[in-house]
Amino acid sequence: MMDATDRSLYADALRSATSEHTGRPLDAVLAELGWAEALTDDPRAAVEFLFENQGRVAHASEALAIVVDAAAGSCAGTGDVLALPRPGHSGQPGTLDGDGRLSLRAVALREPAADEQVVVICAHDESDVAVQVPASAVRVRALHGIDPDHELFELGTGPSGVEVDLAAAKLADWTSGLAAGRRAVAHELVGLSATMLALAREHALSRVQFGRPISGFQAVRHRLAETHVAVEGARAAADGAWDDCSPVSASMAKAVAGRNARVTMRHAQQVLAGMGFTYEHQFHRYLRRALLLDELLGSSRALTYELGVQILRTRRLPELLPL
Amino acid sequence: MELNEYRSGLDAWLDANAGELTPGEPSQAPLDDEVEQLSRVKKALWESGWGRFGWPEIAGGQGGSVVLRAYLGEALMTRRLVSPNAYSMAEFLAPSVISFADDELITRFVPPFLRGDVLWCQGFSEPATGSNLASLQCRASRSGANWVVQGQKVWTSYAQLAEHGVLLARTGSPDSRHEGISAFFIDMDWPGITIRPVRTMDGIEEFCEVFYEEVEIPAERMIGREGQGWEFAMSLLPLERSTSLWHRGAYLRRELVHFVETVPEDLVAPAALGQVVQQLFTLRARSRATQYRAGAGGVLGPETSVDKLLLVETEQAMFDVVLDGMADGVVLGDDREAERWRSEFMYSRASSIYGGSLEIQRNILAQRVLGLGRDR
Numbered sequence: 218m219m220d221a222t223d224r225s226l227y228a229d230a231l232r233s234a235t236s237e238h239t240g241r242p243l244d245a246v247l248a249e250l251g252w253a254e255a256l257t258d259d260p261r262a263a264v265e266f267l268f269e270n271q272g273r274v275a276h277a278s279e280a281l282a283i284v285v286d287a288a289a290g291s292c293a294g295t296g297d298v299l300a301l302p303r304p305g306h307s308g309q310p311g312t313l314d315g316d317g318r319l320s321l322r323a324v325a326l327r328e329p330a331a332d333e334q335v336v337v338i339c340a341h342d343e344s345d346v347a348v349q350v351p352a353s354a355v356r357v358r359a360l361h362g363i364d365p366d367h368e369l370f371e372l373g374t375g376p377s378g379v380e381v382d383l384a385a386a387k388l389a390d391w392t393s394g395l396a397a398g399r400r401a402v403a404h405e406l407v408g409l410s411a412t413m414l415a416l417a418r419e420h421a422l423s424r425v426q427f428g429r430p431i432s433g434f435q436a437v438r439h440r441l442a443e444t445h446v447a448v449e450g451a452r453a454a455a456d457g458a459w460d461d462c463s464p465v466s467a468s469m470a471k472a473v474a475g476r477n478a479r480v481t482m483r484h485a486q487q488v489l490a491g492m493g494f495t496y497e498h499q500f501h502r503y504l505r506r507a508l509l510l511d512e513l514l515g516s517s518r519a520l521t522y523e524l525g526v527q528i529l530r531t532r533r534l535p536e537l538l539p540l
Numbered sequence: 541m542e543l544n545e546y547r548s549g550l551d552a553w554l555d556a557n558a559g560e561l562t563p564g565e566p567s568q569a570p571l572d573d574e575v576e577q578l579s580r581v582k583k584a585l586w587e588s589g590w591g592r593f594g595w596p597e598i599a600g601g602q603g604g605s606v607v608l609r610a611y612l613g614e615a616l617m618t619r620r621l622v623s624p625n626a627y628s629m630a631e632f633l634a635p636s637v638i639s640f641a642d643d644e645l646i647t648r649f650v651p652p653f654l655r656g657d658v659l660w661c662q663g664f665s666e667p668a669t670g671s672n673l674a675s676l677q678c679r680a681s682r683s684g685a686n687w688v689v690q691g692q693k694v695w696t697s698y699a700q701l702a703e704h705g706v707l708l709a710r711t712g713s714p715d716s717r718h719e720g721i722s723a724f725f726i727d728m729d730w731p732g733i734t735i736r737p738v739r740t741m742d743g744i745e746e747f748c749e750v751f752y753e754e755v756e757i758p759a760e761r762m763i764g765r766e767g768q769g770w771e772f773a774m775s776l777l778p779l780e781r782s783t784s785l786w787h788r789g790a791y792l793r794r795e796l797v798h799f800v801e802t803v804p805e806d807l808v809a810p811a812a813l814g815q816v817v818q819q820l821f822t823l824r825a826r827s828r829a830t831q832y833r834a835g836a837g838g839v840l841g842p843e844t845s846v847d848k849l850l851l852v853e854t855e856q857a858m859f860d861v862v863l864d865g866m867a868d869g870v871v872l873g874d875d876r877e878a879e880r881w882r883s884e885f886m887y888s889r890a891s892s893i894y895g896g897s898l899e900i901q902r903n904i905l906a907q908r909v910l911g912l913g914r915d916r
Contacts, residue, residue: 418910432913438906445905446849450822457825469821476815524817525810532801534817537793538824540543540611540786540831 218259224266227255231266239276240368241327248295253283260287260397261459268401272408275502277367279326281513284401286336289394291347292387293336298329298352300337300372301398304512305519309345309391310372311337318378319348321355325370328357335372338389346386354379364505396467398514403455403467406474409507410448410481416500417441417485420492437488444484447477457538465535468520475517478507541593546608550590550615557584561621566876571744575659575701578626581616582656591654599638600651606783607835613787617794624791625746626659626698628784633660633706636776637725640764645725649704658703661728663693663750664773671900673708673773674718678752680709687711687724687762689732689755695894699748700735702728708769721769725761732756742886743879780895781844782834785851786827792855793820795862795884803865812861819854826850842908845901852892852901859888 300323310323329352421432458470493500585591594609595601678691712720732755737745869878
């Protein structure tokens with residue numbers, strides 16, 4: 218664990234890294250900073266600082282794959298690419314059939330080079346395993362979608378799948394990997410939401426209508442106050458998910474962060490009005506990223522429905538953060 | 541004492557004394573039952589020592605973190621030993637009096653309140669002064685060794701059952717706004733005080749109108765200095781959104797546990813239930829952080845309006861789900877369970893009104909947390 222001084226220095230280093238770089242250059246800087254080692258040493262600090270800051274500037278990195286890999290124990294090396302579920306899905310990214318053939322409909326956060334391995338977590342015999350396939354055996358296609366600034370590559374196999382060496386498969390734990398990934402994305406959504414609120418607040422203070430800044434109008438003030446509650450609620454939930462590190466807390470934190478990012482998006486868009494509807498304002502970058510991240514590793518809608526179904530089935534509430 | 545030690549000791553004590561502490565059969569007077577039960581539980585806690593943690597020695601306490609009080613209230617709510625409203629009033633009335641009053645007043649009046657001998661009430665709101673507290677008109681004029689109070693308060697919870705009250709009155713000129721307000725500690729049976737309970741839509745006569753006709757208050761009953769009433773109120777209001785808010789969250793959790801155990805499956809939309817549980821998770825995450833911050837000596841301020849707004853959202857969404865799931869009972873039922881859900885649903889409608897309305901909480905956040913300047 219880091220002490221207070223280390224934490225503060227580390228937070229500063231990550232803040233400047235994330236604000237100056239994005240994509241592969243950010244990955245390179247994170248490697249220089251030893252971020253993956255910090256993740257082992259103090260996972261909470263490493264994840265909170267990086268993902269919230271990455272969200273604040275709507276930059277992107279491969280760090281989410283490192284988080285999921287570390288928690289799932291899938292042991293992807295530096296030259297490997299970890300398959301993640303397609304946005305909107307949260308099951309194991311790959312499927313193994315009885316003959317040990319892998320079918321894959323997943324995404325990666327960077328484009329695998331031809332000589333790299335793709336690491337895929339699959340359900341197998343009541344547990345999970347991580348298998349490796351050469352990138353050359355996988356179909357790779359760049360996805361652009363709503364957020365073209367965020368690199369995302371579709372990984373697929375043909376209908377007959379790809380043969381994998383099951384003897385070399387490692388035991389893995391998708392539930393833990395998924396939970397760790399959801400905590401990270403929750404922090405990133407909080408960062409995005411915090412910036413959307415800050416953009417709307419600055420606009421409200423400077424935009425003059427009817428002879429005064431619109432921040433003087435109660436309709437605008439109350440919208441921003443509600444947005445603040447949404448951001449701080451999501452932040453508390455994301456922090457709270459570290460307390461028991463349980464999958465259900467991670468899922469709740471991710472759902473709250475996604476839903477509250479949408480609330481924030483709606484209020485900020487309305488306050489920014491016409492300005493926020495153009496490419497000349499940066500708001501759209503945050504809206505796009507928030508919509509992508511809400512889908513990644515399970516949308517707020519799906520997670521909320523699943524939670525309700527599970528509670529009605531078991532007739533029990535999850536543990537809700539005892540003192 | 542550390543929280544974990546306190547938790548296991550208190551839990552064991554509550555288990556061992558469950559027979560003595562469990563409420564008896566309800567009578568026809570639910571409010572009297574509530575107050576009697578509250579007094580019984582607080583006495584037993586005080587005598588055994590478990591109720592003294594988290595309170596300073598001057599008030600008869602054992603010292604220790606306020607987090608212990610948060611846990612105590614939660615443990616009592618979860619076991620249905622007390623209901624949140626009357627129990628939690630001590631969490632904001634007593635600390636404010638301890639912070640502002642002189643030692644004599646504290647040592648004489650606070651311990652009997654904490655050990656359940658007496659109830660206190662809070663005289664802040666007036667008919668013409670709901671959200672706009674600084675404009676209060678209830679007047680206290682100096683007359684020799686006394687102050688003489690003339691005016692009216694409203695929404696004074698438990699005034700008809702309370703022995704004492706904390707009263708805000710104007711000691712400055714009529715236009716002195718927040719600078720001309722002072723706080724007093726009064727006896728509710730003093731001559732000139734008339735109390736009229738108001739029946740609210742949840743069927744309980746918890747709130748009262750209180751009329752003050754030439755009520756004489758000895759000068760030593762002023763809390764703090766003349767003109768310090770606003771400061772007193774501003775220190776009290778964030779406390780309404782800390783320990784007592786955690787207790788209310790514990791009460792909501794208890795009711796939601798009961799609801800999911802008993803509701804017919806086909807009457808609940810899974811997404812709505814899932815969302816309410818996530819909201820409760822969020823409320824508890826936020827309020828829990830506030831408890832630890834207060835426990836570490838942090839000063840609570842306008843940021844606690846976030847906690848209150850999360851509570852409002854959660855409580856009202858939760859009872860909307862309860863209403864749908866228990867519609868048959870809530871709308872048509874006359875049995876005790878149906879009446880309880882109906883009453884709680886009704887009370888949840890007030891959570892966006894009492895203790896600083898939703899609009900006031902948003903104003904506080906806009907001006908004091910987001911720095912949007914004054915409302916025009």
